[in-house]
Amino acid sequence: MKKHHLNPHLILLAAILIIAAISVIRLIIWNRGTKSDYDPEHLAEGFDIEALDTIIPLSDSLLEGHEDDGVTTILCLGNNVLTDETGEKSFTALLSAKTGATVYNGGFPKSTIGAHYSSYNEGYPKDNFNLPYVAESICTKDFSRLESAAAAEQSPVYQEATETLKNIDYGKIDMIAIVYDAADYLALIPSDNPNDPHELSTYTGGLRNAIEDIQETYPYIRIVVMSHTFAHAIDENGNYQNGGSTDLGNGALPHYLLKEVDVSISCGISIIDNFYGTVNEDNYSDYMTDYIHLNDAGRELMAERLAELVNTGHTSKR
Numbered sequence: 001m002k003k004h005h006l007n008p009h010l011i012l013l014a015a016i017l018i019i020a021a022i023s024v025i026r027l028i029i030w031n032r033g034t035k036s037d038y039d040p041e042h043l044a045e046g047f048d049i050e051a052l053d054t055i056i057p058l059s060d061s062l063l064e065g066h067e068d069d070g071v072t073t074i075l076c077l078g079n080n081v082l083t084d085e086t087g088e089k090s091f092t093a094l095l096s097a098k099t100g101a102t103v104y105n106g107g108f109p110k111s112t113i114g115a116h117y118s119s120y121n122e123g124y125p126k127d128n129f130n131l132p133y134v135a136e137s138i139c140t141k142d143f144s145r146l147e148s149a150a151a152a153e154q155s156p157v158y159q160e161a162t163e164t165l166k167n168i169d170y171g172k173i174d175m176i177a178i179v180y181d182a183a184d185y186l187a188l189i190p191s192d193n194p195n196d197p198h199e200l201s202t203y204t205g206g207l208r209n210a211i212e213d214i215q216e217t218y219p220y221i222r223i224v225v226m227s228h229t230f231a232h233a234i235d236e237n238g239n240y241q242n243g244g245s246t247d248l249g250n251g252a253l254p255h256y257l258l259k260e261v262d263v264s265i266s267c268g269i270s271i272i273d274n275f276y277g278t279v280n281e282d283n284y285s286d287y288m289t290d291y292i293h294l295n296d297a298g299r300e301l302m303a304e305r306l307a308e309l310v311n312t313g314h315t316s317k318r
Contacts, residue, residue: 051277052261053315055270058222066171066220072101072310073172075165077134077210078179078226080293081302082107083157089296091179091303098307101174106134106165109157113180114189114206118199125149129158131178132200135210138165139217175222176214177306178207181292182231182243182253190250191259203256204263211267225264225271226306227257229279229298232291240291244281272305272315 074095076082082091082105096103108129115130127133128149137146143166150158184203192204199205211223232240233248243253250256257275264271272278279287279298287298294302308315 052227052257052273053271053277054261054265055309055314056265056268057270057313058220062219068174069172071172072099072174073104074099074101074175074177074310075104075106075168075173076177076179077131078107078177079111079181079183080107080109081179081181081226081299083109083161084293085296085299086157089299091299094300094303095177095307095310098303099310101310104164104168106161107157107179108134108161109155110183111180112184112187112189112206113178113210114184114187114203115200118201125152130206131180132206132209132213134165135213138170139213170218170221173218173221175224175310177224177226178210179226179302180228181294182228182256183292185228185231185243185248185250185253185256186233186292188248188250191256204259207260207263208267211263211269215267223267223269224306224309225260225269226302227260227271227274228253229274229288229294229302230281230284231288234291242281244275270309272309274302274305277315278302278305 076092076095085091086105087093090105092103092105095101111129111131111134113131115132116124116127120127120133125145126149128137128146134146137143143162146162146165150162153159189206190202193199193202197205198209200209207225214221214223231243231253233243233246235241245252247255251259253275257273261271261273278301279294287294287301289295305315
C-alpha cells in the first residue's frame with residue numbers, strides 16, 4: 001500500500017496564509033471601530049462641574065472642658081445674603097426653621113471679607129463692618145469702634161447687628177457660619193498677597209485672620225464658610241459681564257473660590273461651595289434678583305445647603 005507523506009513546505013505555507021488572513025481580518029475590524037454614543041447635536045443641560053465642598057468636623061479634643069447646653073446655636077457673619085431680608089424669608093430664619101437651631105444674624109450690608117486698608121484707619125470707620133474687624137470685636141469683646149461706626153449709618157440694620165454681637169453668650173455658640181456674596185470681587189479687593197498671607201486688605205488675608213482669631217479665642221466653636229454664589233460684574237456701559245470668566249484685575253470668581261477653599265482647608269474648617277454647587281451660571285436667573293443679590297428662593301436654597309451640614313454633617317450638591 002502506498003504511503004502519503006505530508007510536505008513540510010506545504011504545511012509551513014498554509015500556516016503563513018492562515019496567520020496572514022487572521023491579521024487582515026483583525027485590521028479591517030480595528031479600522032471599522034465601534035459605534036460611538038457621542039451625538040454632536042446634543043447640548044448638555046446640566047452644570048457638570050463638581051462642587052468643591054470640603055466638610056471637616058471639629059476635633060473632639062477642642063470640646064474638652066466645654067459644657068454643651070443641648071441647644072444648637074449658630075451665629076451667622078456676612079453681608080447682604082443675611083441683611084437684604086430680615087423677616088420670615090431671611091437666611092437666618094430659614095436656617096432656624098430647617099434645623100431647629102437658635103440662629104443669630106451678625107450681618108452688615110455691603111461689607112466684605114477683606115478690609116479696605118491693610119491696617120486700621122481712623123478715617124475709614126466702615127472697615128469695622130468688614131469680617132476681620134468684626135471677628136476682632138467678637139474676640140476682644142470690645143465693640144466700641146463697631147458701635148460708633150454703626151451709629152453713623154442710617155440703616156438700623158447696622159445697630160441691630162452690633163447689639164446682637166455685643167450681647168451674645170459666646171459660650172453657647174456651637175457654630176459660626178461665614179456667609180458673604182461676591183462683594184470682594186466687585187470691590188476689586190485682591191484675592192491674596194503671596195508675600196503676606198495675613199494681609200487684612202486681601203480676600204484670603206481677611207478670612208484667615210478672622211478664622212484664626214476665632215479659633216484661638218473660642219476653640220470649641222465650629223466654623224463653616226459659605227462661599228459666594230455666581231454673580232455678574234457690570235461694565236462701564238451698564239452691561240452684565242459673566243463673573244465666572246471676567247477678570248476685573250484680581251482674577252474671576254472661580255479664582256476667588258479656589259483661594260477661599262485653600263484657606264478653609266489650611267485652617268481646618270469646612271467650606272460649602274455655592275458658586276458651583278448652589279446658585280451657578282446655569283440657574284442664577286431662578287435665584288437672583290439682579291447681578292448679585294439673592295431672591296427668596298436663592299436664600300432658601302443656600303439655607304438648605306447649610307442645614308444639611310448642621311443636620312447630618314454632609315451636604316448635597318445641585
